[in-house]
Amino acid sequence: MPGSGIPRLARLLGRVALAYIVVFALWLVAAGQYHLLLGKTAGTLIPVVARSNVERAWYEEDGGMRYRIKFESRDAGIRLSPGQTVNAVMQVVVDIHQFGYPMVTFLALAIGIPGPPPRKRILLTILGAAILFGIYALWVLIEVYQYLSVQELPFLRHNLIARLISPHFYAANRIGFYVFLGQVLPIAVWALLFLRSFRGVRKHAE
Amino acid sequence: MLQSHRVTIKAVAVFFITLLVSFWLLNNDWVMAHVLDPFTGIVARVVTLVFRVAGQSATAMGTSVTVNGTSLSIAQGCNGVEALALYLAAVFALPAGWKRKLAGVGIGIAGIFVINQIRVVGLFLVAMMRPELLPNAHNYAGQTFVIVMGMALWFFWAEKYAGFRYSKTGAAPR
Secondary structure (H helix, E strand, C coil): CCCCHHHHHHHHHHHHHHHHHHHHHHHHHHHHHHHHHHHHHHHHCHHHHCCCCCCEEEEEEECCCEEEEEEECCCCCCCCCHHHHHHHHHHHHHHHHHHHHHHHHHHHHHHHCCCCCHHHHHHHHHHHHHHHHHHHHHHHHHHHHHHHHHHHCHHHHCCHHHHHCCHHHHHHCHHHHHHHHHHHHHHHHHHHHHHHHEECCCCCCC | CHHHHHHHHHHHHHHHHHHHHHHHHHCCHHHHHHHHHHHHHHHHHHHHHHHHHCCCCEEEECCEEEECCEEEECCHHHCCHHHHHHHHHHHHHCCCCHHHHHHHHHHHHHHHHHHHHHHHHHHHHHHHHCHHHHHHHHHHHHHHHHHHHHHHHHHHHHHHHCCCEECCCCCCCC
């Protein structure tokens, strides 16, 4: 590597590291609200996939420490028992936290990597975060339904998600889904949004 | 316009195909036993060396490291190889000559190894000084750090070796 590249590399890594530290610090403050919003959004999507007797599911924060999924319906027959809720909550809390760091990855890259002017950078960052948020909200929904329908509430098995992603396929590929959602997706979204404004790649010059 | 879309589609396809192949290899038993385990052992020995140079008592046994009585095991996911797979997929996705891509491979292997060493040393410091923070530091902060810094390294390579420049006109890569 030419000597002139070292200061440039050091500046770039320093800039991205600083962006990462700032984003992560802000993330620690905002994570609770983010998870709450994620769960509520997932809950509002329930009617899209659920049986007709499930109206909605809420994702609630309890004392800042625990989270619960609450299914609401008129006939009350679908409400979860405390044991069922705890199992589902444990599963979903782990998953939602796993969804936390890809947003940090995206934001750190969006803010730290040089390129677009501030206004365009802000717009692309908001757009990318919204895309990721929507995908993660959908995934929370899938997680809740897959978990509940297999483990606790077999009658929930008859829904759109179960038809699209069978419990067997889901169980066999769960880690792969996590790797894709947690590591690949934020980078793919960042690259597709931010790198389209770059040019001048030297394909043939050696 | 069509040409720029073609370049983008090709880049996305190469990125995901490289990733699929990489993660298949990373989950292959033979690769794990004959490549990844020895590599993780090297990571452990280098961490030990870093602490010894700093005047600390450090020993490595396989992929386990003990520093001043605090022991941690470096698992498969903690050797930086997944971040390297992402980096390499991004290098191969960008249209650049093979010599430039070869330079990118070298920069990535060396750079992400160093970045991952910083992460592992940092995790040891957390384990020794604030052990209650170790799970979060390990699961979230450390992993994200390596991926983000790895992509910064890729951006450096793309600018310096592949002529990647921001364009105000917003044109896609040629």
